[in-house]
């Protein structure tokens with residue numbers, strides 16, 4: 001079954017055309033959205049989870065129209081977006097455990113992801129004292145600890161040290177969902193083992209789709 005179907009999708013922000021006539025089909029597996037800054041990768045992912053409504057065109061995700069069926073789709077999609085604000089006054093543990101209770105995360109997946117990303121070493125401290133990489137790991141946990149049919153990760157490989165990057169790649173390879181969509185500038189070697197499909201973006205269009 002197709003997980004994402006986009007047909008002639010356009011997204012404008014005032015005078016800026018972020019996506020122009022993008023058509024895309026995502027089936028099972030790992031998909032990397034690759035392209036330079038400003039090429040439309042994050043906009044595409046935001047349309048997939050329903051944060052944005054297309055200016056023109058059609059998108060369905062797991063059979064839902066994301067912007068209209070945001071809540072029902074939200075039960076089946078786990079995501080982490082670069083720059084999402086974190087509650088700086090809470091400890092990492094309060095935030096992650098609270099989020100997981102709300103989202104219905106899997107305890108085993110959470111324990112495994114926390115341990116492998118090294119979050120347990122600091123998560124009893126308030127978030128306001130965290131480095132960028134430490135905050136990044138909390139954002140990743142929001143997706144990597146959830147049981148979902150579709151995982152959407154915006155720039156998951158930035159700000160991480162080498163070991164955390166390897167662990168993140170390995171956790172991504174083990175995700176139980178049908179498909180994982182990742183916006184990135186780089187393809188770390190361990191991700192290549194998942195035999196990802198690579199969708200290349202340039203100035204708001206898809207210029208190439210290939211298998212890594």
Ligand SMILES: Nc1ncnc2c1ncn2[C@@H]1O[C@H](COP(=O)(O)OP(=O)(O)OP(=O)(O)O)[C@@H](O)[C@H]1O
Nearest residue numbers: 013016017018035036037038039040041042043044
């Ligand atoms: N909320 C917004 N308001 C106005 N313009 C926006 C908005 N979001 C994105 N854009 C513009 O849309 C274009 C595509 O941005 P997008 O964030 O999708 O690119 P990207 O490929 O994810 O870039 P990066 O690799 O830097 O994250 C850019 O020109 C950007 O300035």
